[in-house]
Amino acid sequence: MVRTPFIDKNGIKRGAWSEDEDNKLRAFIQKFGHPNWRQLPKYAGLMRCGKSCRLRWMNYLRPGLKKGNYSHEEEELIIKLHNELGNRWSAIAVKLPGRSDNDVKNHWHAHLKKRPSLTNTNSSTSEQFTESSQFDSQNHDQQSYEDGYNLSNTINGMDWIEENNNQIKTMEQLSSINNTLVEQSLPNNFQIETFDFNFWSEPLFDDFWTQSFFSQ
DNA sequence: AATTACTGCAACCGCAGGTTG
DNA sequence: ACAACCTGCGGTTGCAGTAAT
Numbered sequence: 001m002v003r004t005p006f007i008d009k010n011g012i013k014r015g016a017w018s019e020d021e022d023n024k025l026r027a028f029i030q031k032f033g034h035p036n037w038r039q040l041p042k043y044a045g046l047m048r049c050g051k052s053c054r055l056r057w058m059n060y061l062r063p064g065l066k067k068g069n070y071s072h073e074e075e076e077l078i079i080k081l082h083n084e085l086g087n088r089w090s091a092i093a094v095k096l097p098g099r100s101d102n103d104v105k106n107h108w109h110a111h112l113k114k115r116p117s118l119t120n121t122n123s124s125t126s127e128q129f130t131e132s133s134q135f136d137s138q139n140h141d142q143q144s145y146e147d148g149y150n151l152s153n154t155i156n157g158m159d160w161i162e163e164n165n166n167q168i169k170t171m172e173q174l175s176s177i178n179n180t181l182v183e184q185s186l187p188n189n190f191q192i193e194t195f196d197f198n199f200w201s202e203p204l205f206d207d208f209w210t211q212s213f214f215s216q
Numbered sequence: 217a218a219t220t221a222c223t224g225c226a227a228c229c230g231c232a233g234g235t236t237g
Numbered sequence: 238a239c240a241a242c243c244t245g246c247g248g249t250t251g252c253a254g255t256a257a258t
Binding site for chain 2: 014060107111
């Protein structure tokens with residue numbers, strides 16, 4: 001169901017994300033936020049492009065995301081909003097707490113566009129959903145999002161690194177900080193693989209990626 | 217049991233618009 | 238005013254799982 005991982009000609013990893021990569025990205029963003037997607041993978045110890053990291057976070061790792069089946073109310077709302085807004089999936093997703101634009105778009109193409117009859121059914125239900133329960137859950141999701149994000153304790157990640165630059169002299173130290181973050185974000189009994197060499201300065205070997213990410 | 221067709225969804229690509237220097 | 242850079246959006250693709258033959 002996912003694309004086979006590979007390294008492109010620029011040394012950027014593409015394709016499916018490993019659990020290890022997810023943990024690194026999640027831990028980094030929960031601690032530092034994502035002030036700069038372009039720079040983020042470098043500081044987080046990921047060999048991904050910023051775009052790929054953003055997409056993974058927005059569509060899969062972001063706290064508060066709903067997985068699984070769409071309710072009848074959600075489907076009605078998507079159809080209603082699509083009638084009003086067209087293919088503006090991000091605008092539609094805003095009205096569906098916990099759903100990403102990609103998720104809504106996929107669901108539309110897979111299910112809803114084949115069901116034009118739904119547009120005429122019981123519009124009062126969707127109105128009700130829009131005006132009441134939606135906003136309650138939106139507030140709730142926003143809260144859980146912020147909890148997961150740890151916004152109150154988070155400062156600009158890159159600033160943090162800059163501010164602490166006098167304490168972080170080497171890339172080994174930064175790499176060590178990242179590994180600590182990953183460990184802190186995991187259950188106590190969760191075992192993670194750590195790099196036994198300098199991630200930042202070592203040349204990129206094909207074997208390294210094969211061993212680190214593909215040996216599940 | 218083997219093969220083919222279909223489905224769902226994660227991920228990629230290219231572009232537009234906003235921001236910065 | 239302009240160019241370079243960055244982010245976000247929408248369209249599209251790749252592929253594992255499942256259903257149908």
